[in-house]
Amino acid sequence: MITWIKIPITVIFLMGSIFILQFFLRKNFSYNYPFFTEIVNLSASKETGYGLLDLSGIIFGMRRMVANITWIQLLQYYGTPEVEHEHKENGCPLCKDYGGGKYYDLLSLTQRIVRLDPYFYYAYLYSAGALAWNLNRPEEAILILKEGIHNNPKYWRFRLYLAAIIYKQLNKFDKMVVLLEEAVKYSDCPSMVKVILANIYEKQNRYLDSLKIWLEVLTSKDESYRLLAEKKILELKRRLPQIKTG
Amino acid sequence: MKKIFAISYYTVKENIRNKIFYVLIFFVLLIFLATLLFSVLGGEQELRLLLDFGLAAIELFALLLTIFASVTLVLEEIENKTIYLLLTRPLSRVEYLVGRYFGILFAVYLSIATMSIGHISLLLLKKWSFELSYFFVIFSLGFKVMLISGIAVFFSLFSTSAISSISFTFFFWLLGHFTEELKFLGSKLNIFWQYPAKFFFYLIPNFQYFNFRDRIQLGFPLLLKEANMNFISLAILYALVYSTVCLFLTNLFLSRKEF
Numbered sequence: 001m002i003t004w005i006k007i008p009i010t011v012i013f014l015m016g017s018i019f020i021l022q023f024f025l026r027k028n029f030s031y032n033y034p035f036f037t038e039i040v041n042l043s044a045s046k047e048t049g050y051g052l053l054d055l056s057g058i059i060f061g062m063r064r065m066v067a068n069i070t071w072i073q074l075l076q077y078y079g080t081p082e083v084e085h086e087h088k089e090n091g092c093p094l095c096k097d098y099g100g101g102k103y104y105d106l107l108s109l110t111q112r113i114v115r116l117d118p119y120f121y122y123a124y125l126y127s128a129g130a131l132a133w134n135l136n137r138p139e140e141a142i143l144i145l146k147e148g149i150h151n152n153p154k155y156w157r158f159r160l161y162l163a164a165i166i167y168k169q170l171n172k173f174d175k176m177v178v179l180l181e182e183a184v185k186y187s188d189c190p191s192m193v194k195v196i197l198a199n200i201y202e203k204q205n206r207y208l209d210s211l212k213i214w215l216e217v218l219t220s221k222d223e224s225y226r227l228l229a230e231k232k233i234l235e236l237k238r239r240l241p242q243i244k245t246g
Numbered sequence: 247m248k249k250i251f252a253i254s255y256y257t258v259k260e261n262i263r264n265k266i267f268y269v270l271i272f273f274v275l276l277i278f279l280a281t282l283l284f285s286v287l288g289g290e291q292e293l294r295l296l297l298d299f300g301l302a303a304i305e306l307f308a309l310l311l312t313i314f315a316s317v318t319l320v321l322e323e324i325e326n327k328t329i330y331l332l333l334t335r336p337l338s339r340v341e342y343l344v345g346r347y348f349g350i351l352f353a354v355y356l357s358i359a360t361m362s363i364g365h366i367s368l369l370l371l372k373k374w375s376f377e378l379s380y381f382f383v384i385f386s387l388g389f390k391v392m393l394i395s396g397i398a399v400f401f402s403l404f405s406t407s408a409i410s411s412i413s414f415t416f417f418f419w420l421l422g423h424f425t426e427e428l429k430f431l432g433s434k435l436n437i438f439w440q441y442p443a444k445f446f447f448y449l450i451p452n453f454q455y456f457n458f459r460d461r462i463q464l465g466f467p468l469l470l471k472e473a474n475m476n477f478i479s480l481a482i483l484y485a486l487v488y489s490t491v492c493l494f495l496t497n498l499f500l501s502r503k504e505f
Contacts, residue, residue: 007498014491015449021484022448025455028477031426061423061453064460065302068295072287119463122291191290222289 032118032151033063039115042108054116067117074109074123078130079224106131107140114144118151122188125161129193132165141165157186173200184213191220195228202236211236249337250345257349258356261315273307273361277368293374300365301380301459305387308358309419312391315350316398317411320500339500347399347493354391358384378466379458386456389485393451394419396492403499422453451488455481 036058040051050070057066081101110127114120124144132141142165148158160183167176180197183189194217201210214236217229280299288295320343323329332342362384370376397418401411421428425447432443455477461469 010494011491014487014494017487018484018491019448021480021487022452025452025477025480025484028474028480029455030472031454033426035430036427037430058427059420059424061457061460062302064298064462068291068298071291072295075287075289117460117463119461121463122294220290221292225290 034115034118039112042112042115050112054112057116063116064120067113067120067123070109070113070116071120071123074106074113074127077109078103078106101135103130103135106135107137107143110144111147114147114151121148121152121155121157122190124148124158125188126190126192128161128165129190129196132161132168133196134192138165138169157183157188184216191217191222191225195225198232207236207240211240249341250348253332253337253342253345254349254352257319257346258353261350261353262356269307269311270357270360270364273303274364276303277365281368281372293369293372296372297369297374297380297462298459300368301383301462304358304361304365304384305390305459307361308354308387308391309394311357312350312354312395313398313412313415313419315353316347316395317402317408317415319346319350319399319402321402321408321411324503340497343399343493343497343500347395347489350395350399351392354395355388358387358391377462379462379464379469382466382469383459383462386458386481389482390453390456392485392489393422393453393456396489396496397451400492400496403496403503418451419453422451423457425450425452426454452484455484 036055039054054066057063106127110123113123128141128144132138142162145158145162160179164176164179164183167179177200180193184194184197194213198210198213201213211233214229214232217225220226277300281296284292284295394415398411398415401414405411405414429447432440432447435443458469464472
């Protein structure tokens with residue numbers, strides 16, 4: 001008889017402890033992720049169609065892992081020539097210049113990545129750099145950087161990139177270059193941004209500065225950048241003596 | 247205590263002989279293949295990909311080991327009738343259950359440690375700069391394992407077959423990671439359904455409290471600052487209490503079982 005009273009009391013006591021602990025844990029817990037509807041709406045859209053993949057990443061508690069898979073998708077998308085456009089049958093206004101390396105889905109792919117993993121700093125920097133300087137769509141780059149600042153207010157490098165892009169929009173190239181010079185000093189600066197600066201130097205006939213940047217790109221972990229750097233270094237080395245003697 | 251230790255020791259030995267190290271060989275093969283793949287596909291983020299893939303693989307293998315070992319823990323012994331040999335000795339059912347539970351935990355922790363050593367070695371070969379946050383992630387995984395193991399043991403006696411126990415446990419694993427999203431969905435319900443949803447939210451185990459793997463990018467000092475010691479100690483207590491509840495309920499079922 002006593003045992004049968006003890007059991008429910010113990011169960012109530014233990015369950016009560018779980019509820020009390022949950023109550024205090026909630027007070028100290030912060031879940032700084034966008035809710036799954038924000039991601040799934042984006043990933044299930046026509047441009048990407050990966051809603052199920054993203055949802056499974058959230059359900060398994062593996063947001064970072066799925067963000068990485070999406071990152072590989074982004075690299076493959078941005079690294080290959082555009083041959084077809086998914087909007088074609090709907091008479092999309094973007095179709096007329098599709099195939100010319102506009103990469104219109106780059107923004108939505110990046111948004112998918114950073115909503116899955118808001119701490120993926122490199123993805124923000126890479127895509128912002130590509131959109132602002134390579135694809136000439138600074139508004140989209142600003143959109144990504146603003147999302148980055150909102151998610152990571154203490155990561156100040158986003159503000160540096162943002163300022164550089166705004167200077168570009170205002171045609172204040174000298175000020176933009178100063179900020180890019182600051183950006184390339186950090187180890188997490190994407191090689192793509194270094195390449196952008198090296199090309200700007202080259203256009204401004206600052207071949208030696210350009211060469212210095214290319215030598216840095218040579219240490220990149222990405223083989224395609226290393227190969228490009230090797231080619232450019234040879235090219236610049238050939239040019240440099242002529243410039244000096246000229 | 248001595249009896250519990252003896253049962254735990256026997257369980258660890260049994261698990262090592264049976265399954266655990268086959269899975270570890272598979273883990274090593276998988277991680278080396280991933281290295282080859284990511285060095286081609288990952289671009290400048292090769293190390294990040296390798297780190298995440300390894301940690302996710304460690305967690306998944308640990309989950310599989312825990313679920314299969316915990317579910318078959320008592321069920322197999324009942325089916326093979328080997329449990330008679332143990333329970334005819336001066337050993338209470340609680341001691342048997344607790345001993346078996348700790349045995350599984352130690353065996354899984356051992357496999358996690360082995361996988362982590364392999365993973366770290368590979369990362370160091372790829373010039374990874376050593377980070378304390380890695381250990382913090384593995385440490386928090388230990389509590390996830392503790393929780394899921396308790397749930398799996400409970401379902402092994404609560405349900406009638408191993409398959410249903412595995413399914414229930416796996417479902418809880420998913421649910422436990424989805425709790426924060428469920429809370430959001432619950433807030434969209436009308437007021438009448440909000441209270442049951444809240445009760446359900448508080449009842450199911452919240453694995454997000456231990457999911458520091460997704461925040462490893464922050465680095466150890468920031469991770470510790472964000473989590474704070476108060477939260478960490480509460481989360482540890484939560485895992486301990488939740489597992490105790492599971493074991494207590496399992497013991498209720500076991501003590502009422504007639505052999």
